Amino acid sequence: MSDLxxxxxxxVEAVFAELGLPAELGRVTASDRPDLxxxxxxxxxxxxxxxxxxxxxxxxxxxxxxxxxxRLEAVEIAGPGFINLKLTDRSLSDRAQAIAxxxxxxxxxxxxxxxxxxxxxxxxxxxxxxxxxxxxxxxGEAIKRLxxxxxxxxxxxxxxxxxxxxxxxxxxxxxxxxxxxARLVDSLNAGASEDTAAFGAVALTDLDRLYPQAAAKxxxxxxxxxxxxxxxxGLQDRLPGYYALWQRFRxxxxxxxxxxxxxxxxxxxxxxxxxxxxxxxxxxxADLDAKGLLVDDxxxxxxxxxxxxxxxxxxxxxxxSSEGSAMYGTTDLATILDRKQTFDPNxxxxxxxxxxxxxxxxxxxxxxxxxxxxxxxxEHVGFGTMNxxxxxxxxxxxxxxxxxxxxxxxxxxxxxxxxHEAGLGxxxxxxxxxxxxxxxxxxxxxxxxxxxxxGTSYVFDxxxxxxxEGKTGPYLLYQAVRVKSLLRRAADEAxxxxxxxxxxPAERELVLTLDAFETALSEAYDKKAPNAVAEHAYRLSQAFxxxxxxxxxxxxxxxxxxxRLALAQTTxxxxxxxxxxxxxxLPERM
RNA sequence: GCGCCCUUAGCUCAACCGGAUAGAGCACUCGCCUUCUAAGCGAGCGGUUGCAGGUUCGAGUCCUGCAGGGCGCGCCA
Numbered sequence: 001m002s003d004l005x006x007x008x009x010x011x012v013e014a015v016f017a018e019l020g021l022p023a024e025l026g027r028v029t030a031s032d033r034p035d036l037x038x039x040x041x042x043x044x045x046x047x048x049x050x051x052x053x054x055x056x057x058x059x060x061x062x063x064x065x066x067x068x069x070x071r072l073e074a075v076e077i078a079g080p081g082f083i084n085l086k087l088t089d090r091s092l093s094d095r096a097q098a099i100a101x102x103x104x105x106x107x108x109x110x111x112x113x114x115x116x117x118x119x120x121x122x123x124x125x126x127x128x129x130x131x132x133x134x135x136x137x138x139x140g141e142a143i144k145r146l147x148x149x150x151x152x153x154x155x156x157x158x159x160x161x162x163x164x165x166x167x168x169x170x171x172x173x174x175x176x177x178x179x180x181x182a183r184l185v186d187s188l189n190a191g192a193s194e195d196t197a198a199f200g201a202v203a204l205t206d207l208d209r210l211y212p213q214a215a216a217k218x219x220x221x222x223x224x225x226x227x228x229x230x231x232x233x234g235l236q237d238r239l240p241g242y243y244a245l246w247q248r249f250r251x252x253x254x255x256x257x258x259x260x261x262x263x264x265x266x267x268x269x270x271x272x273x274x275x276x277x278x279x280x281x282x283x284x285x286a287d288l289d290a291k292g293l294l295v296d297d298x299x300x301x302x303x304x305x306x307x308x309x310x311x312x313x314x315x316x317x318x319x320x321s322s323e324g325s326a327m328y329g330t331t332d333l334a335t336i337l338d339r340k341q342t343f344d345p346n347x348x349x350x351x352x353x354x355x356x357x358x359x360x361x362x363x364x365x366x367x368x369x370x371x372x373x374x375x376x377x378x379e380h381v382g383f384g385t386m387n388x389x390x391x392x393x394x395x396x397x398x399x400x401x402x403x404x405x406x407x408x409x410x411x412x413x414x415x416x417x418x419x420h421e422a423g424l425g426x427x428x429x430x431x432x433x434x435x436x437x438x439x440x441x442x443x444x445x446x447x448x449x450x451x452x453x454x455g456t457s458y459v460f461d462x463x464x465x466x467x468x469e470g471k472t473g474p475y476l477l478y479q480a481v482r483v484k485s486l487l488r489r490a491a492d493e494a495x496x497x498x499x500x501x502x503x504x505p506a507e508r509e510l511v512l513t514l515d516a517f518e519t520a521l522s523e524a525y526d527k528k529a530p531n532a533v534a535e536h537a538y539r540l541s542q543a544f545x546x547x548x549x550x551x552x553x554x555x556x557x558x559x560x561x562x563x564r565l566a567l568a569q570t571t572x573x574x575x576x577x578x579x580x581x582x583x584x585x586l587p588e589r590m
Numbered sequence: 591g592c593g594c595c596c597u598u599a600g601c602u603c604a605a606c607c608g609g610a611u612a613g614a615g616c617a618c619u620c621g622c623c624u625u626c627u628a629a630g631c632g633a634g635c636g637g638u639u640g641c642a643g644g645u646u647c648g649a650g651u652c653c654u655g656c657a658g659g660g661c662g663c664g665c666c667a
């Protein structure tokens with residue numbers, strides 16, 4: 001059973017077609033005036049324009065033909081020609097029952113499932129994640145879950161930054177600091193077979209500490225830089241010592257990063273790194289050359305990507321630098337090729353900072369020219385920055401970059417405070433309380449991010465995000481947990497749910513909100529905009545809260561009680577599902 | 591210099607291929623707990639959607655110009 005909006009759209013569209021008007025104009029939307037109607041169609045206005053008739057006249061003809069529809073209690077014309085539709089309690093009850101019985105809570109599956117790969121997160125070897133990774137992770141995870149829920153085959157790929165010059169820098173730095181490791185590396189490089197267990201002593205904290213130093217030194221000191229480049233070349237040639245040490249870097253970083261991501265409710269199907277496409281680069285360059293796409297320019301080899309009608313000249317893709325090395329765009333192009341060969345995605349979504357927009361445009365155009373993807377199969381889904389209260393990208397009080405871990409811990413501390421303030425969870429075991437605090441913290445961070453359209457930047461305000469009042473993650477958890485508590489009580493009292501019968505205004509509103517789930521999901525899906533789902537979750541909570549305040553459940557007479565209990569169960573199921581799509585999980589109690 | 595994005599209530603943000611009276615939250619005022627979690631609900635206050643034009647029966651939404659802010663612009667990623 002489709003949602004009410006679509007069902008009504010089909011009916012009104014059919015009437016438009018009967019009248020010889022473009023059917024698609026009959027589209028029905030939720031009413032802008034809930035005091036007047038449940039749904040509306042503005043099609044008569046648009047149709048009038050096209051056929052040069054009076055819109056009210058058309059609306060009247062449409063209304064007459066709709067009058068027989070059993071779902072409708074009233075069809076009214078308002079203003080210049082709006083068609084207002086009001087549903088019978090009966091049809092709302094039926095729809096509520098259908099949602100209640102639906103394991104997908106009223107959500108549909110896309111007509112044509114696709115293979116979709118989502119590239120997000122963007123972690124790098126040796127670098128702990130900082131706040132800049134927060135949005136990529138939160139938004140990417142939500143889009144991944146959304147697409148998967150809608151029925152696509154989805155892979156999330158962390159696209160690990162694990163290759164290149166910075167690896168050479170890091171290997172050199174570690175060898176300088178640890179003579180025993182330097183000796184082992186040299187020995188392995190010379191062909192000896194030795195136990196590499198000693199590499200286990202290298203921890204992420206070492207890498208994090210050494211990398212900035214090495215990077216700075218490489219900039220200032222030519223000899224140091226040359227050495228790092230040499231090591232990089234050696235790594236690319238798979239010298240055993242460098243390679244084994246590099247593998248340690250990669251492993252130790254990935255374990256730590258996966259733990260951090262997991263704490264945020266973010267997980268990847270693939271940890272494909274830049275290193276994985278290394279071997280594809282030479283043949284790819286040859287292929288690009290054979291296709292006549294490569295142009296020599298200032299000692300480098302480039303692909304020009306300008307198009308007719310461009311408003312400005314886009315820089316070319318730099319494939320091979322004048323020093324003969326591959327650039328990051330080259331790696332991105334090879335990654336597109338690799339994905340085509342392994343997963344053959346219909347769509348690749350790059351969930352990366354908006355500032356990379358030009359870069360992706362250039363790479364995508366090159367990929368289309370090379371035939372590594374079809375026009376439109378590659379999409380950059382950019383997002384704005386998370387700013388401090390000064391309106392600039394978020395920094396610590398000292399002006400440094402805040403590590404993601406520290407931000408999560410800060411939020412968790414705040415969540416504990418808030419729980420204590422409210423006197424919540426005091427009689428719970430320590431472990432459960434901690435679990436709740438973590439869930440509250442993650443919900444606070446994620447909902448604060450996802451309630452905004454991804455493209456706009458927003459201000460980080462921990463006090464606001466962790467508040468239990470208002471449009472926040474913690475509020476939503478509270479609402480959901482309140483329903484769980486109600487359902488537990490019902491179970492204790494052996495009260496069971498039954499057929500849904502809608503009568504009260506608050507019940508009507510709740511059902512109309514439940515029905516809007518599909519609209520929110522499809523909008524979020526089409527626009528890659530999880531905020532539509534966040535908005536729905538919040539509206540659903542509000543609608544339930546009104547219902548909860550206006551309609552006693554357990555004290556009602558048996559038939560009403562079982563109906564309202566079913567509504568509560570259905571609301572919880574859909575709310576949990578919506579939050580699940582956003583990557584927010586619920587505690588049992590708080 | 592060129593290009594992209596942004597500017598909506600005191601603050602933080604929404605707004606369904608252009609539609610009725612531009613919505614939420616916070617803050618502020620008032621009312622509601624002997625009854626299912628009041629972390630809640632109801633009511634109120636708050637707007638020339640940056641400015642000026644244009645298209646349209648109708649513009650926050652589309653077009654042009656201007657102002658202010660952010661970002662990007664080949665050998666880092």
